[in-house]
Amino acid sequence: MHIPKAELHLHIEGTLEPELAFALAGRNGVTLPFADTEELRTAYLFDDLQTFLDLYYALMAVLRTEEDFEDLANAYLTRAAAQGVRHAEIFFDPQAHTARGIPIGTVVEGLGRALDRSEETHGVSTQLIMCFLRDLSAESALETLEAAKPYLHRISGVGLDSAELGHPPAKFREAYEAAGALGLRKVAHAGEEGPPAYITEALDVLGAERIDHGLRCMEDPELVKRLAADRVPLTLCPLSNVRLRAIDILEEHPLRAMMDAGLLCTVNSDDPAYFGGYVGDTFHAVHEALGLDHEHLRTLARNSFDAAFLDHDEERRERYLSEVEAYVFD
Ligand code: ES4
Numbered sequence: 001m002h003i004p005k006a007e008l009h010l011h012i013e014g015t016l017e018p019e020l021a022f023a024l025a026g027r028n029g030v031t032l033p034f035a036d037t038e039e040l041r042t043a044y045l046f047d048d049l050q051t052f053l054d055l056y057y058a059l060m061a062v063l064r065t066e067e068d069f070e071d072l073a074n075a076y077l078t079r080a081a082a083q084g085v086r087h088a089e090i091f092f093d094p095q096a097h098t099a100r101g102i103p104i105g106t107v108v109e110g111l112g113r114a115l116d117r118s119e120e121t122h123g124v125s126t127q128l129i130m131c132f133l134r135d136l137s138a139e140s141a142l143e144t145l146e147a148a149k150p151y152l153h154r155i156s157g158v159g160l161d162s163a164e165l166g167h168p169p170a171k172f173r174e175a176y177e178a179a180g181a182l183g184l185r186k187v188a189h190a191g192e193e194g195p196p197a198y199i200t201e202a203l204d205v206l207g208a209e210r211i212d213h214g215l216r217c218m219e220d221p222e223l224v225k226r227l228a229a230d231r232v233p234l235t236l237c238p239l240s241n242v243r244l245r246a247i248d249i250l251e252e253h254p255l256r257a258m259m260d261a262g263l264l265c266t267v268n269s270d271d272p273a274y275f276g277g278y279v280g281d282t283f284h285a286v287h288e289a290l291g292l293d294h295e296h297l298r299t300l301a302r303n304s305f306d307a308a309f310l311d312h313d314e315e316r317r318e319r320y321l322s323e324v325e326a327y328v329f330d
């Protein structure tokens, strides 16, 4: 639970707990189609990615002001810090907000208010990664990148998320080229519900430096060899995989096999308010379900800092890595 770690796959909108959703709804005069937090919790049970995404986008209606985004980020950072997170690279979905008439500036400046004080307040260093919604058009992604230009000092990279099947990475070749030209880092969700070929495409066509999920690479031994040889980080989210039924039960998650295959695996929480746990809870769960011992957990923690976008601050990376080595399990 408490080993120092980096969180590299976390959608800030997926940290919206029912209690905060109702508090923000009240503050903003938004009516939610649920009687109370109990009823909403019950709705947090889904069978697939699309059912989850429908609720995830619907609940964003409560996020309207800079203060809302600040409160959301602070709530996450408080929980993350309590579970050993020392560094977080946080996804947000600009189009999910601009489509509702909330300017990207409100989102970025609101999150920024919390992130600016995060090291001081929570002891967590942070970065922001803006994700393109892959079920929207390539043009919309380019427009989003354009709209983000005044805020690039707060944004370190681009990602690709939402419904994967039928929306292969190559659709976003231009947006990623443009992002690269602006000096942004590149990640992409691939191989969550989509086939191994989407992982290859994310690497070769988009130039993705990390693969978010990448779970289905295990169906392609040649791809596994390549990912291992090139040390491409995979940001796995085991609790998400179980909740969205990519895997039946946690005991059957291939994390251990993936580590044994030499893949650079990290363990993350994805949408912790929806999937039953934050990243420390996830470390605990894989320890129990997969019998990963303390040295496996230390490897996962080390991997998280190795895979972090800390190239501009290697001193910090080394400091975090020494905290991992020095950690004594309780
Ligand atoms: C997501 Cl689990 C997952 N997959 C794809 N897109 C997402 N956005 C938020 N959570």
Ligand code: ZN
Pocket: 009, 011, 161, 189, 212, 270
């Ligand atoms: Zn995700």
